[in-house]
Amino acid sequence: MRKNIVAGNWKMNKNVIEAQQLMLQLVNYTKENASNCEIWIAPPALYLLMAKDLFALNEVGIFSQDMSEYESGAYTGEISAEMLESIGATGSIIGHSERRQFHGETDSHCNAKIKLALEKGLTPIYCNGETLEQRKSGKHLEVVKNQTEVALFTLSADEIKKVVIAYEPVWAIGTGETASPEQAQEIHAHIRSLIAEKYGKEVADEISILYGGSVKPDNAKEIFSQPDIDGGLIGGAALKIEDFSKIIEAFNA
Numbered sequence: 001m002r003k004n005i006v007a008g009n010w011k012m013n014k015n016v017i018e019a020q021q022l023m024l025q026l027v028n029y030t031k032e033n034a035s036n037c038e039i040w041i042a043p044p045a046l047y048l049l050m051a052k053d054l055f056a057l058n059e060v061g062i063f064s065q066d067m068s069e070y071e072s073g074a075y076t077g078e079i080s081a082e083m084l085e086s087i088g089a090t091g092s093i094i095g096h097s098e099r100r101q102f103h104g105e106t107d108s109h110c111n112a113k114i115k116l117a118l119e120k121g122l123t124p125i126y127c128n129g130e131t132l133e134q135r136k137s138g139k140h141l142e143v144v145k146n147q148t149e150v151a152l153f154t155l156s157a158d159e160i161k162k163v164v165i166a167y168e169p170v171w172a173i174g175t176g177e178t179a180s181p182e183q184a185q186e187i188h189a190h191i192r193s194l195i196a197e198k199y200g201k202e203v204a205d206e207i208s209i210l211y212g213g214s215v216k217p218d219n220a221k222e223i224f225s226q227p228d229i230d231g232g233l234i235g236g237a238a239l240k241i242e243d244f245s246k247i248i249e250a251f252n253a
């Protein structure tokens with residue numbers, strides 16, 4: 001079901017004490033403040049169990065930053081969908097551009113991961129987005145189309161409805177440079193129309209599409225107010241409760 005979501009991707013930040021501190025700040029924040037969006041966090045995998053404990057009484061979704069495309073067995077360093085299910089995780093980020101850039105992940109890998117996640121009842125946050133060169137050469141719509149088709153279009157209508165998409169232009173991640181609300185809206189509407197063409201408008205309208213890339217307290221409201229933008233996947237600004245909470249509040253009237 002389409003909903004407004006603010007998700008924090010902590011990436012490879014914070015030692016265990018710092019992670020616990022930020023989680024406790026968010027526990028307190030969510031106890032004291034009602035919000036108009038779902039709040040999700042993706043801490044490093046090492047801290048997922050701690051997150052499950054600390055947020056046991058809060059409605060905060062707990063996500064891994066990646067998961068394996070394999071079911072189980074001799075895959076050193078990997079975390080499976082089944083393991084995530086077994087600790088009660090909500091889902092996993094899949095296909096983040098940093099996984100693509102540094103770990104050779106492709107949309108075919110993403111497709112396999114998304115299917116496994118769905119089989120285990122996990123919510124995949126599927127990330128896509130173009131590089132600066134691709135945007136400069138005017139290929140951004142085509143790149144995102146191709147990514148979306150390869151990663152998602154083998155799914156059934158019922159399956160794709162359970163996927164959350166995060167459009168994250170690579171050139172806007174961690175650079176302080178944000179896509180303008182209009183640039184982001186253009187791609188979000190494009191993704192939704194591709195899904196509508198393939199699965200019908202009703203299905204497309206049920207899917208939450210988040211924007212990621214230098215979302216900050218001072219630009220969140222304008223970005224989230226675009227008709228096809230249903231929230232954000234937040235990197236740097238998710239690491240401080242003051243910033244993350246202000247972004248959550250961008251959904252307040």
Ligand SMILES: O=C(CO)COP(=O)(O)O
Nearest residue numbers: 009173174213214235236
């Ligand atoms: O990659 C991101 C979230 O997954 C965005 O990171 P920044 O918000 O730090 O640009």
